[in-house]
Amino acid sequence: MWKKIGLIILTVVVVFFIATITVTILQKTKQPEVKKVAVAIDEDKALNHLSQSITFQTISYDDRTKINFKPYDEFLSFLEKTYPHVYDELDVKHINDYSVVFKWKGQSSDAPIGLMAHYDVVPVAKGTEKNWEQPPFSGIIDDKYVWGRGTLDDKVGVISILEAVNHLLAEGHKPAQDLYLLFGHDEEIGGDEGAAKIVAYLEKEGIHLRYVLDEGGVIVEDMMPGVSESIGVIGIAEKGSANATLTVEGSGGHSSQPKDVTTLGRLAHAISALEETQFPSDIQGPTKEMFTYVTPEMSFGYRYVFANQWLFKPIIKSILLDKPATAAVTRTTIAPTVLTAGDKTNILPEKATATINMRVIPGDTLDSLKKEIEKIIDDNQVQVHVEGEVASSVSKTDNAAFKEIQQAILATHDNTVTTPYIMIGGSDAKHYQDVADDTYRFLPIAMEKDGLERMHGTNERIEKQAFIDAISFYVTLIKNNMN
Structure with missing residues (x-):
């Protein structure tokens, strides 16, 4: 009897291990196959543009009466002078004075996509100025970094996108469908006067987007046990x-x-x-x-x-x-x-x-x-x-849009895997739920291990190569949507 019971137990254990190991072995990768791409960018010129953008103190305050909009005007003038080809070739509309919508006319009537960013920044906490290795609005470039408020959040997004579009215009490219660049000016205090007003404009014009891509997830190391590669986390909700x-x-x-x-x-x-x-x-x-x-x-x-x-x-x-x-x-x-x-x-x-x-x-x-x-x-x-506010809607991952973002990450960043995740902070993307099929949140930069602490804190900076790779990402993403 005991021998029979022991045999039954052994059989159950063997079946259990076979079943669980089979499930483990049958796990299939969800990373699309891509070819690595190299984008020939004038790196010094692009780095100087990012550096200059940091010097404009476009600071958002919860008390809007404290906001000095002169640097905002100066920043927008800087963009127009720095990217004349973009301003000549794309339709440009200012929303609520300080937010900007660019429309790059495509070759078909397919649903457009939108690339988002914002150029306002958080204040430097009083008393911490002395702790900065480089002044917070200096935009100093050294051997490895560009320093200053906005290098991570989120002038880097604005400048990377404009550099990518400028590069593609110079090469004579044209998107398959309309492409919108959507730049808000008050994301750090909720986006009610920036992103929300842009959305109202899009609704009025009857413009519905296939997807928008805003800041959010980044590429991080040592995020998940058992994964040696860096992980690019794409926010599908916040x-x-x-x-x-x-x-x-x-x-x-x-x-x-x-x-x-x-x-x-x-x-x-x-x-x-x-x-x-x-x-x-x-x-x-x-x-x-x-x-x-x-x-x-x-x-x-x-x-x-x-x-x-x-x-x-x-x-x-x-x-x-x-x-x-x-x-x-x-x-x-x-x-x-x-x-x-x-x-x-x-x-x-x-x-x-x-x-x-x-x-x-x-x-x-x-x-x-x-x-x-x-x-x-x-x-x-x-x-x-x-x-x-409750959480945003959850965007799809089994569609072409998510795969396009994955492909652009993997094509421009070595030793990286991609995954959806929920963003624990907020972004302007939440305003776009009614004018886009899906809203994604990913800033294509490889983040330093303490980068998230620097983002709204002391010594905000970005590695020069991370910025160049971000431009390559946007070039690749846009080209994937071209004929």
Whole structure:
């Protein structure tokens, strides 16, 4: 009897390993075959153009009354002087004074595509100027880098696209279908006066785009265990941004006679409960697709784990939740950011409020978030109000548009694989959902390991070769859409 049971167990184990290993072996790459291309660009000239663009202090402030628009005018004049061929050959329209739409007339009536970027930048945090190795608006070029605010976010996008179009015009190319260049001026503060106004113009003109490509994902190293190549992450959606306001009201009084639970204490307990519990996590949507693309490129051990998620999903989730950057792609995140209560040290506050910023994954709604918060807090004395934006729609990956972007990345960047992902920040692309079949988010630069910290922080810079490769990417992408 025991021998028979042992044989059954052995058989089950053997079948299990054969099945799981077969699934692992049958993982097929989702990377399209491409030929590497070399684009002959006047590199010094292009680098100087990027350098000059950085010197214009096109700074966006949340308080729009603080914005100095003189550098914006100067920057737009710089573009016109620097790219006269582009301005002569393409139709140019200024939207709301400072955003710009270029139309490059194509040879057919096929649905056009749009290449997006923005030229406003975030301020340099007060007191950090002395920490910059090069002045933040110097545009200094050294042996390896171009320095300054906008080299990563996102004058690099504007200049790369214009350099690519200028190059193709000089070679006599013409797109198969209309190509739009869509440059916003206030992305850093939401895009309501830039991208949103461009979209209103496109709607008025009856222009619908096959897809748009905005900034977003980049090419990064050491992103995924078991993958030795760099990974180009293409955003197919972006998380929404919503705020939950928690309010507790009660009696005040003198601090010498506090109740066991004060308004501020009750609020603190609610915040603590939210941070301890967090929203549910899952591997779904764009994150699930990301693993579908990356798993075939992994070393065998990791491929075995990720190819058999039905078995190893708890382990995978545990690994992802261990780091904030990867945890963020599995769930709506919770970040307490603002606390308001008393204003005198010896008076108990009658009202205490806290703002919880949430970055919302696809599928979560404002109503479902409110209910989940109330469930976690489990205190009817804490009033919850939620407002903001849910996640964007999710763009397709099984279409020609996504493959074209993949091909352009692989043709211009060595030792790289591509994958969809969900962008955890925001971009102007969210405004284009109603005027484009799909919205993608990818900035074609190989990012330094600490590049994301530099992007809105101190010592923003870009490697010179990364900028040149970005131009090559846009040249290749546009040529793929030419007859």
